[in-house]
Amino acid sequence: MTMTNEKMRFWSPEVRELEPYVPGEQPKIQNLLKLNTNENPYPPSPKVAQALEKQLSNQADLLRLYPDPDASVLKEAIAKQQHVTADHVFVGNGSDEVLAHIFKAFFQQEEPVLYSDITYSFYPVYSQFFKTKTKIVPLNEQFEIDIKDYQQPNGGIIITNPNAPTSIALPLTEIEKLLCDHPDRVVVIDEAYVDFGAESAVALVDRYENLVVCQTTSKSRSLAGLRVGYAIAQPHLIAALETVKNSFNSYPIDRLAIAAAVASFEDQPYFEEHCQKVIVSREQLITDLKALGFNVLSSKANFIFTSHQIEKANVLAEKLREQGVIVRYFNKPRIDNFLRITIGTDIENKRLVQSLEKILH
Amino acid sequence: MTMTNEKMRFWSPEVRELEPYVPGEQPKIQNLLKLNTNENPYPPSPKVAQALEKQLSNQADLLRLYPDPDASVLKEAIAKQQHVTADHVFVGNGSDEVLAHIFKAFFQQEEPVLYSDITYSFYPVYSQFFKTKTKIVPLNEQFEIDIKDYQQPNGGIIITNPNAPTSIALPLTEIEKLLCDHPDRVVVIDEAYVDFGAESAVALVDRYENLVVCQTTSKSRSLAGLRVGYAIAQPHLIAALETVKNSFNSYPIDRLAIAAAVASFEDQPYFEEHCQKVIVSREQLITDLKALGFNVLSSKANFIFTSHQIEKANVLAEKLREQGVIVRYFNKPRIDNFLRITIGTDIENKRLVQSLEKILH
Numbered sequence: 113m114t115m116t117n118e119k120m121r122f123w124s125p126e127v128r129e130l131e132p133y134v135p136g137e138q139p140k141i142q143n144l145l146k147l148n149t150n151e152n153p154y155p156p157s158p159k160v161a162q163a164l165e166k167q168l169s170n171q172a173d174l175l176r177l178y179p180d181p182d183a184s185v186l187k188e189a190i191a192k193q194q195h196v197t198a199d200h201v202f203v204g205n206g207s208d209e210v211l212a213h214i215f216k217a218f219f220q221q222e223e224p225v226l227y228s229d230i231t232y233s234f235y236p237v238y239s240q241f242f243k244t245k246t247k248i249v250p251l252n253e254q255f256e257i258d259i260k261d262y263q264q265p266n267g268g269i270i271i272t273n274p275n276a277p278t279s280i281a282l283p284l285t286e287i288e289k290l291l292c293d294h295p296d297r298v299v300v301i302d303e304a305y306v307d308f309g310a311e312s313a314v315a316l317v318d319r320y321e322n323l324v325v326c327q328t329t330s331k332s333r334s335l336a337g338l339r340v341g342y343a344i345a346q347p348h349l350i351a352a353l354e355t356v357k358n359s360f361n362s363y364p365i366d367r368l369a370i371a372a373a374v375a376s377f378e379d380q381p382y383f384e385e386h387c388q389k390v391i392v393s394r395e396q397l398i399t400d401l402k403a404l405g406f407n408v409l410s411s412k413a414n415f416i417f418t419s420h421q422i423e424k425a426n427v428l429a430e431k432l433r434e435q436g437v438i439v440r441y442f443n444k445p446r447i448d449n450f451l452r453i454t455i456g457t458d459i460e461n462k463r464l465v466q467s468l469e470k471i472l473h
Numbered sequence: 474m475t476m477t478n479e480k481m482r483f484w485s486p487e488v489r490e491l492e493p494y495v496p497g498e499q500p501k502i503q504n505l506l507k508l509n510t511n512e513n514p515y516p517p518s519p520k521v522a523q524a525l526e527k528q529l530s531n532q533a534d535l536l537r538l539y540p541d542p543d544a545s546v547l548k549e550a551i552a553k554q555q556h557v558t559a560d561h562v563f564v565g566n567g568s569d570e571v572l573a574h575i576f577k578a579f580f581q582q583e584e585p586v587l588y589s590d591i592t593y594s595f596y597p598v599y600s601q602f603f604k605t606k607t608k609i610v611p612l613n614e615q616f617e618i619d620i621k622d623y624q625q626p627n628g629g630i631i632i633t634n635p636n637a638p639t640s641i642a643l644p645l646t647e648i649e650k651l652l653c654d655h656p657d658r659v660v661v662i663d664e665a666y667v668d669f670g671a672e673s674a675v676a677l678v679d680r681y682e683n684l685v686v687c688q689t690t691s692k693s694r695s696l697a698g699l700r701v702g703y704a705i706a707q708p709h710l711i712a713a714l715e716t717v718k719n720s721f722n723s724y725p726i727d728r729l730a731i732a733a734a735v736a737s738f739e740d741q742p743y744f745e746e747h748c749q750k751v752i753v754s755r756e757q758l759i760t761d762l763k764a765l766g767f768n769v770l771s772s773k774a775n776f777i778f779t780s781h782q783i784e785k786a787n788v789l790a791e792k793l794r795e796q797g798v799i800v801r802y803f804n805k806p807r808i809d810n811f812l813r814i815t816i817g818t819d820i821e822n823k824r825l826v827q828s829l830e831k832i833l834h
Contacts (some may be wrong), residue, residue, distance in 0.1 A: 119709035122659050122683060123716075124581035132719030136540050146538075155534035164529055164729075172525075173516035175733070176695035177507075179498050205566055209722045220485035241720040298483050322483060337728035348480035355484075358493030359602040361570045367698035368525075368729045372536070461516035 115351045126243075133237045136440055145437040145463055146186050147454040149413050150276075150305070152334040153390065154457070156372070160335070162338060163375035164357040164368060165199045179367045181358075186370045189344055189377040200344055202353040205364040207304055207328035207341030211358070212355075213260045214240055214270070214343065216225045216350040218298040221267025228257060230447055231272050234304065251275075251446075255409060255417075257282050259290045270300040274310045277442065277452040278468045279411035281310035291320045298349065303414035307332035307387045308394070314344050321346050331414055332387050340365060340373040390414050390455050397453075404468055417447075423472060425449045435467040474695040474805075487604075494598045498802055505797040508815040508825055511776050513664070513695040515818070518743040521696070524730055526737035540731060542723045548730045549820070550738040552705055555675050561705055562632050563714040566725040566802075568665055568689035568702030571714075573599055574721070575631070575685060575704065578603035578713040579659040580605045582628025589618060589809055591662065592633050593714045612636075616770060616778075618643050631661040635671045638803065638813040640772035642671035653679045659710065661685045666774035669755070670749045675705050686720065692775055692805045693748050694737045701726060701734040751775050751816050756821045758814075765829055778808075784833060786810045 120128050135419055136149035157220055166175075187201040194201075204210035215238040219225040224247040227235050239246040240354060252258045255278045269290065274281040291299050299322055301313040306327065313325045325344040330336035343353060357364065365373075374439070394416065398408045401418060408418045419425055429441040440452040455461065481489050497510035529533075531788040548562040555562075563569035567708065576599040580586040585606040588596050606628060614618045616639045623630055635642040652660050660683055662674040667688065676688045685706040691697035704714060718725065726734075737744070755777065759769045762779060769779045780786055790802040790812060801813040814821065 120713075121657070122710060123581060123713045124577065124579055124583060127578050127713055127716055130716050130720045132716055133723055134719075135539070135723040138539055138541055149539055151539065152537050154537065158537050160536065161529055161533040162527075164533075168522055168525055168529070175517050175521065175698040176513050176515065178496070178499055178512065178691070178697040180499055183767055185688055202562060205722060205725055208724070212721050215490050215758055216485065218483060218485055222489060237720050239719075296482070328802075330539070336539040337536040338729045339540075339724055349483060351483075352484045355488055355491050355493055358495075358603075359491045359598050360573050362496040363569070363697075364495055364513075364566055365725065366700045366730055369727055401652040 114214070130240060131237065133234045137438070139438065143436060145456065145460055147464065148438045148440045149462070150330060150331055150454045151336050152390070152414065153308050153455070153460060154334055154386045154387070156334040157376055157379040159375040159379045159382070160372045164373045167371045168367060175367060178367060179370060180365055181362045183245035183365050183370050185311070185374055186340070187363065188394045191372040193380065194344055196314070196344055197315060199347045200317060200350060202343040202345070202350050202357075202389065203365055204341050204357065206330065206339040207302070207326050208234060209364060210326055210341040210343050211302065212241070213268045213353050214300055215239070215242050215244055215324065217356045218300070218324070219268045221245070223265050225270060226262055226264070226266045227270045228275065230255065230275070232276050233442075235270060251278070256280055259286050261291070262290060263293060266294065266297055268298045268300070269294060270302060272302040272304065272410040274308075275451070276305065276306045276413065277417050277440070277447065279409055279413040279415055279417045282411035284311040284313065284315070285315050287314060291316065291323055292317060295322060298324055300323050300326060302326045304331055308414045309391050310410040317344055317346065321348070324349055329373050329376060333383060334386070335373060335376060337415050338369045338372050340369050343361075346423045364383055374448070393458050393461055394455045397455060398463070400465045401468070404465070404472055415452055417450050419449045419451070419453050419470075428468070428471065431471045432467055435470070437464055437467050476517045491601060492598065494595045498799070500799065504797060506817065506821055507824065508817055508821070511692055511815045513692060513693055513751070513775065514816070514821060515747045517695040518737055518740040519741070520736040520740045524732045528729060528732045531755045535605070536728060537660070540550060540724055540726060540728045544726050544731050547726065547734055549699070553737045554741065555705055557675070557678060557705055560708045561678060561711060563704040563706070563711050563718070565702050565718065565728055567700040568663070568687050569595060570725060571662065571687055571702040571704050572712050573602070574663055575687065575719045576600070576603050576605055578717045579661070579685070580629045584626050584628035586629045586631060586814065587623055587625070587627045588635065588692050591616065591636070591639060593637050593746045596631060601677070612639070615655065617641055620647050620654070623651060624654060627655065627658055629659045629661070630655060631663060633663040633665065634674070635666045635773040637666065637774065638776070638778050638801070638808065638811070640654050640770055640774040640776055640778045642773035643671040645666060645674065645676070648674050649677060652684055659683050659685055661687060663687045665689050665692055665734045666776075669760040669772040669773060669775045670752050678705055678707065685710055690734055690737060691780050694744060695747070696733060699730045699733050748820045754822055755816045757819065758816060758826070760830070761822070761826045765826070765833060776813055777810050778813050780812070786812050789829070789832065792832045793828055794830070798825055798828050
């Protein structure tokens with residue numbers, strides 16, 4: 113904070129110490145190629161717009177009424193698509209809110225929650241916000257999670273799978289071992305990017321009473337603009353999340369977001385087709401970047417994590433920006449020579465590659 | 474919780490103790506007269522639906538992109554309507570989220586936050602959630618706030634004005650005295666219902682560096698279904714709220730909610746006309762209820778708080794429900810013989826009065 117202490121005298125003392133999360137920028141510039149926040153290059157299913165139109169033409173008056181605080185129709189739609197029952201589903205205002213509630217619900221324990229040194233940068237912010245004891249478990253030299261490193265006393269574990277920003281996925285067999293290693297601790301698998309080729313742990317929910325899987329509609333369902341995230345777990349864990357949510361904000365998801373998300377979950381073919389498109393584009397982009405001298409980590413996400421054999425990442429990020437292409441650069445230990453680049457359409461990826469060719473030659 | 478301890482062993486210990494807020498029910502029954510959650514009987518401005526239609530026809534594809542985490546266009550629209558600058562505005566997912574952030578940002582102090590025994594029932598929930606030291610200051614015998622009762626050591630004060638569920642307003646002169654009495658403490662005025670005839674403290678924001686005013690679009694703007702609340706304060710206090718918000722959830726307001734709320738703030742004539750309609754209907758309803766033997770507290774809100782001279786409130790609530798009319802009954806000390814009844818349209822209020830006539834005669 114640049115604010116003087118005088119002006120901060122009204123703040124709660126612990127809030128003066130908080131270091132908030134910094135989201136990827138949302139520039140308001142036209143014709144920019146925005147590959148910095150892992151949004152989907154394709155629009156949501158056309159059924160989403162249809163559902164919203166229907167809400168507005170039949171029921172705009174209903175905006176005066178509170179939404180269902182439980183969002184039951186949405187829970188039903190998610191449950192059906194995920195092959196669980198609705199009592200296994202929790203919904204929140206984006207997976208960020210779901211994750212915040214997870215930290216409060218499960219991780220305020222005597223022993224520390226464990227997570228990687230290189231992972232979603234909101235986790236340390238939640239730890240600080242909720243004063244959660246925390247221990248960082250470094251990724252191995254190949255930027256992979258080694259579950260043996262988690263064999264230590266803990267008050268819970270959270271793993272992003274595929275991990276961000278590394279894009280590397282942990283196989284389901286490893287996750288299952290982790291669940292067995294810690295039967296008395298909640299293990300959270302944050303699957304924001306799972307639909308682009310990794311294996312989801314939702315298949316394990318019925319067998320492991322200590323598993324919470326967190327997903328979002330922001331990436332694979334192209335609904336970042338509407339803020340709907342969810343968790344899948346056994347009902348006794350969902351109950352903890354509901355208790356926390358109803359102690360914070362009873363109605364986090366609005367009527368239009370509920371209608372839109374339901375329509376998305378009901379259009380499985382569109383979902384599968386567009387995830388597949390992103391996967392195919394990703395593989396082509398990786399080939400093209402390798403030809404330009406980039407090392408690219410093995411990706412199961414809608415982004416890649418890459419470093420160039422010669423040119424520094426921060427220099428590349430700056431030069432790309434000059435050409436109207438924005439990618440994400442993290443000035444942090446171990447990864448300060450990497451770029452995280454969102455997969456665009458084939459045309460967008462080509463523009464990226466052409467920009468890099470210009471920069472590098 | 475009815476859950477066994479066995480199943481709660483995964484929960485954070487303090488979460489096992491939480492007693493969540495219970496929102497007024499949102500029944501899914503047709504033809505019910507719903508006077509239990511203080512929603513507006515009129516739809517939002519037609520400009521709201523137009524703005525949403527425009528979003529969908531021109532920009533449905535944009536739902537794939539995150540919203541502006543700062544919701545700057547919304548802050549600008551609120552600032553303009555409230556005659557402040559945008560750096561005086563904080564926005565959140567309904568005023569419940571704004572209030573939660575307020576408890577975290579300002580009230581975690583050595584000394585207790587002060588609020589009434591009879592007021593918004595979410596405050597004690599926030600106190601428990603954030604482990605905020607709290608001292609309850611009872612309303613006087615007339616259910617009024619007496620600001621002299623607040624002359625005691627405190628770590629902040631929060632007052633609902635008009636108060637809920639009592640509907641009684643505190644004059645601005647009293648609020649100004651309160652601000653002067655506690656120059657080193659944050660005083661929050663929760664004005665969820667202010668637009669139905671009370672005086673807003675926003676007029677004092679420039680002169681008092683310790684004042685936070687909280688408002689919502691859910692009542693006077695008929696947008697309960699879209700979850701947009703806001704706070705007005707000097708920038709050094711707004712900065713505390715932004716710090717808390719960005720440590721919890723960066724994007725709490727979605728693209729459609731932003732567009733809808735902006736349209737609402739831009740239609741001042743509709744807003745004023747419909748607030749006035751509710752006020753006129755309220756006064757008629759009070760007259761009709763008094764003729765049936767009800768005592769009604771002086772209301773500056775879009776609801777009334779009333780007890781009958783003979784019939785018990787819980788009995789009345791039950792019998793009204795049998796006739797398809799839902800009102801709010803709180804089984805709590807001091808107010809367990811009162812009903813909180815939302816003001817409907819004149820036709821709805823007539824239906825309520827006729828139902829009561831049937832019950833009482």
